Structure formats: structure tokens, C-alpha cells
Amino acid sequence: MNPLNRSAPALSIRQLLICGAAIVTLSMGVRHGFGLWLSPITMERGWTRETFAFAMAVQNLVWGLAGPLVGLLADRHGALRVLSAGALLYALGLAGMALAGAPTAFLLSSGGLIGLAQAGTTYAVVYGVIGRNVPAERRSWAMGLTAAAGSFGQFLMVPLASGLIDRLGWQQALLLLAGSVLLILPLAWGLREAPRPAGAAGGPAAQGAGAAIREALGERRFLLLTAGYFVCGFQVVFIGVHLPSYLRDHGLGPEVATGALALIGLFNVIGTYVAGLIGQRHSKPRLLAAIYALRSVVIVVFLLAPLSALSVYLFAAAMGLLWLSTVPPTNALVAQIFGVRHLSMLGGTVFLSHQLGSFLGVWLGGWLYDHQGRYDSVWGLCIALGVLAALLNLPVRETPLARLRPAAG
Structure with a gap:
């Protein structure tokens, strides 16, 4: 047991949600604005869009690869x-991103360090604490509320980042953000958990982490949820990073892109919170299928409509309602099916x-743009994958595994 946690009191739900939401607001808020740096960095450094996009792609890959291990450490x-470690890595990565003068240094800082930092400061870790400390009947709501906080971070931080870039330049803006993520350090103390007795937290004491992951990978429902989540990542990161440049290519000013990303964040506050409420009362697999299908519909309408500032803002609002609304039902399903003993690790594996x-999504967007001069192919992939993800989530059943069900009689 972590000696820092020996004297930790039992967490109140209010304390947990306030500190967890604030942490996600900072970590996700900074992350959502990275697309604003694509044009100024590539123009000043003389790099291609693929160079920037590849670094962002590596960031997401490192984040994902580190997720199961980071989740295991947080569970244990x-x-x-x-x-705390994630906050320090985040600050170092943002500072390195600002100071890197060569593509390799930029890749290591913005890709490697920030990817590791995000694994340690976002949903998998925070949701593990929520799962262990919030009753099952309120878990989906609590996860939705925390995801909504991350969305508010986007709404808050994207305009702030854009203003900092305009007033101070892109390098100073990154350095200021590096200082801001250190606020996660004091907030992390609000998520200290009291020691848990063996066998508590939703699983038998005999089941170790290795057995838990083997059990999950052998469960068809886990694989379907995992495949659907692939589509979520492809869509949102492609749009988040490449939408500003797509709009610029079509003659719209940077203020339109800033407004669009902020609107995505604002409406995502509503979408994720409502998704948490709906998932608490209705079928979570059907909710996920509806979200993925609606994303494809929204993208089709956006591409077919005449492009203008108004159409961009309407697209951003609609997509915002669906942006991270997959997060609460997906994680709540994992907890419901497998229990919460290894929730951070299993959540990190899905992630x-x-x-x-x-x-x-982010790398292919940059690669295809550099080779084709347009984003049409990637938009088409977003549409097709959304339909596929909807079909994958429909067969998922919400019943817990047999080992977690109460015995009859």
C-alpha cells in the first residue's frame, strides 16, 4: 500500500468529484487546444503538416500504450x-514542445512526454477512484459529470490558448500552460484513497491483474467495446487537430476555428452529462450505438452543406453533444460487467x-493532406467507421460476469 495513502480519510463524493473534475478540466482542456498550434509551429519552423500530425499521433499512441500500466499502478x-508524476511530465512536455527546434525533439516532448502525462492525468485514473468510491446506482452519473468537466476545460482553455498565442506568441503560450498544469499537484491530494481490505472493491481477492486482463480479453463484450472506442478516437482527434487547418484552407479565419473548438467543448459539457444520466437509466449499448451513428450523420450534413461560419458553428455544436459522450457509458459498462477492483487498468486497456x-486519425489526416492536398478521404473514413461502431455496440449486454452475480436464493 502506498505510504502516502495510509492516513487518507474515506473520500466524500463531493470532494472526489470536485478534485477529479478540476484535474480533468486542466488535463483535457490543454490537450483539446493542440490543433491551434499546427499552423504557427509549422509555418515558423518550416515543417510539413505531417511532421506536426505525426507528433500528435505518437502522443495519442503513447497515451494509449501507457494507459493499462498506469491504470495498474493507480489500482494498486x-x-x-x-x-503527481503525470502533472510533472505534462509541464516538462509542454515546455519541451515550446523550445524544440528540431522535429525529433518536438516528437519526444509533444509526443512522448505529453503522451505519458495524459495517461496519468485523465479519465482512466480518475474513473478508477470514482468507480471504487461512488455507489453503482450513481456511477454513470458521476462519470458523466467528470467527463463534462473535461469538456468545460475545452470550452475554457481553447479561447484562452488562442488569446495567449495572439498576444504573447505560441512559445510563451505553451510555457504558461506548462505552469498551469502543475495545479494538478495539489488537486491530486483530494483523490487519496483510504486503504482497502483484500477482496474489496468489486472483485475476489484471488484475482490478480494478469487474470483480470486475460478474463477481459476473453470476453466478447469487452472486445466489442474496445473496437467501438477505436472509432471514437479516430474521429475526435482527427477533427480536433485538423479542423482549424481545414477551415483555413477554405478561406475561413482563425477566429472561426477557435469558436468551433470552443463550441465543441461547451456543448460537450451538456452531451457528456446527459449521456451519464441516460446511461444510468437506459441501455448503455444502445446509447453508444446512437452516438456513433449520429456522428456519421452530422459529418455528412456538414460536408454537404455550403461551408460558412454559421455551418461550422452548427457542426461544432452538434458534434460537441456527441464528442466525449461515449466516455461515461463505455467506462460504466466496463465497471458493470467486470467490477471495479481493476477498473483503472481495464479502462486504460479499452482506452x-x-x-x-x-x-x-491524426497521422492519416496529415499524411493524406500532404499527398492529396485535401481531407476528403479522411472525412469519408470518419463516416464509415461511425456506422461500423454503431453496429459493434448493439450486441453488448450489460449483465455482470457470472463470478460477480449474487447466487440465486
Whole structure:
């Protein structure tokens, strides 16, 4: 047991949600604005869009690959150390991103360090604490509320980042953000957990981490959820990073892109919170299928409509409602099916698939643009994958595994 947690009191739900939401607001808020740096960095450094996009792709890949291990550490030793290390890595990565003068240094800082940092400061770690400390009947709501906080971070931080870039330049803006993520350090103390007796937290004491992951990978429902999450990552990271440049290519000013990303964040506050409420009362697999299908519909309408600032803002609002609304029902399903003893690790494993999709979406966007001069092919992939993800989630059943069900009679 982590010695820092020995004297930790039992977490109140209010304390957990306030600190967890604030942490996700900072970590996700900074992350959502990275697309604003694509044009200024590539123009000043003389790099291609693929150079920037590949670094962002590696960031998402490292985030995903580190997720299961980081989740295992948080499940075993508590979230405090993981969150603290993640905050320090985040600050170092943002500073390195600002100062890197060569593509390799930029890749190591923005891709490697920030990817590791995000694994330790975002949903998998925070949701593990929520799962262990919030009753099952309120878990989906609590996860939705925390995801909504991350969305508010996007709404808050994207305009702030854009203003900092305009007033101070892109390098100074990154350095200021590096200082801001250090606020995660004091907030992490609000997520210290009291020691848990063996066998508590939703699983038999005999089941170790290796057995838990083998059990999950042998369960068809886990694989379907994982495959659907790949699509989520592909869509949102492609749009988040490449939408500003797509709009610029079509003659719209940077203020339109800033407004669009902020609107995605604002409406995502609503979408994720409502998704948490709906998932608490209705079928989570059907909710996920509807979200993925609606994303494809929204993209089709956006591409067919005449492009203008108004159409961009309407697209951003609609997509915002669907942006991270997959997160609460997906994680709540994992907890409901497998229990919460290894929730951070299993959530990190599902999220690895999300980040593989993110890697492919952001890198492929840059690669195809450099080779074709347009984003049409990637938009088409977003539409097709959304339909596929909807079909994958429909067969998922919500019943817990047999070992977690109460005995009859």
C-alpha cells in the first residue's frame, strides 16, 4: 500500500468529484487546444503538416500504450502518485514542445512526454477512484459529470490558448500552460484513497491483474467495446487537430476555428452529462450505438452543406453533444460487467484502442493532406467507421460476469 495513502480519510463524493473534475478540466482542456498550434509551429519552423500530425499521433499512441500500466499502478497504489508524476511530465512536455527546434525533439516532448502525462492525468485514473468510491446506482452519473468537466476545460482553455498565442506568441503560450498544469499537484491530494481490505472493491481477492486482463480479453463484450472506442478516437482527434487547418484552407479565419473548438467543448459539457444520466437509466449499448451513428450523420450534413461560419458553428455544436459522450457509458459498462477492483487498468486497456484510433486519425489526416492536398478521404473514413461502431455496440449486454452475480436464493 502506498505510504502516502495510509492516513487518507474515506473520500466524500463531493470532494472526489470536485478534485477529479478540476484535474480533468486542466488535463483535457490543454490537450483539446493542440490543433491551434499546427499552423504557427509549422509555418515558423518550416515543417510539413505531417511532421506536426505525426507528433500528435505518437502522443495519442503513447497515451494509449501507457494507459493499462498506469491504470495498474493507480489500482494498486492509489491515484495520488500517478497524478503527481503525470502533472510533472505534462509541464516538462509542454515546455519541451515550446523550445524544440528540431522535429525529433518536438516528437519526444509533444509526443512522448505529453503522451505519458495524459495517461496519468485523465479519465482512466480518475474513473478508477470514482468507480471504487461512488455507489453503482450513481456511477454513470458521476462519470458523466467528470467527463463534462473535461469538456468545460475545452470550452475554457481553447479561447484562452488562442488569446495567449495572439498576444504573447505560441512559445510563451505553451510555457504558461506548462505552469498551469502543475495545479494538478495539489488537486491530486483530494483523490487519496483510504486503504482497502483484500477482496474489496468489486472483485475476489484471488484475482490478480494478469487474470483480470486475460478474463477481459476473453470476453466478447469487452472486445466489442474496445473496437467501438477505436472509432471514437479516430474521429475526435482527427477533427480536433485538423479542423482549424481545414477551415483555413477554405478561406475561413482563425477566429472561426477557435469558436468551433470552443463550441465543441461547451456543448460537450451538456452531451457528456446527459449521456451519464441516460446511461444510468437506459441501455448503455444502445446509447453508444446512437452516438456513433449520429456522428456519421452530422459529418455528412456538414460536408454537404455550403461551408460558412454559421455551418461550422452548427457542426461544432452538434458534434460537441456527441464528442466525449461515449466516455461515461463505455467506462460504466466496463465497471458493470467486470467490477471495479481493476477498473483503472481495464479502462486504460479499452482506452488503448481509442488511442490507436487517435494515432491513425491524426497521422492519416496529415499524411493524406500532404499527398492529396485535401481531407476528403479522411472525412469519408470518419463516416464509415461511425456506422461500423454503431453496429459493434448493439450486441453488448450489460449483465455482470457470472463470478460477480449474487447466487440465486
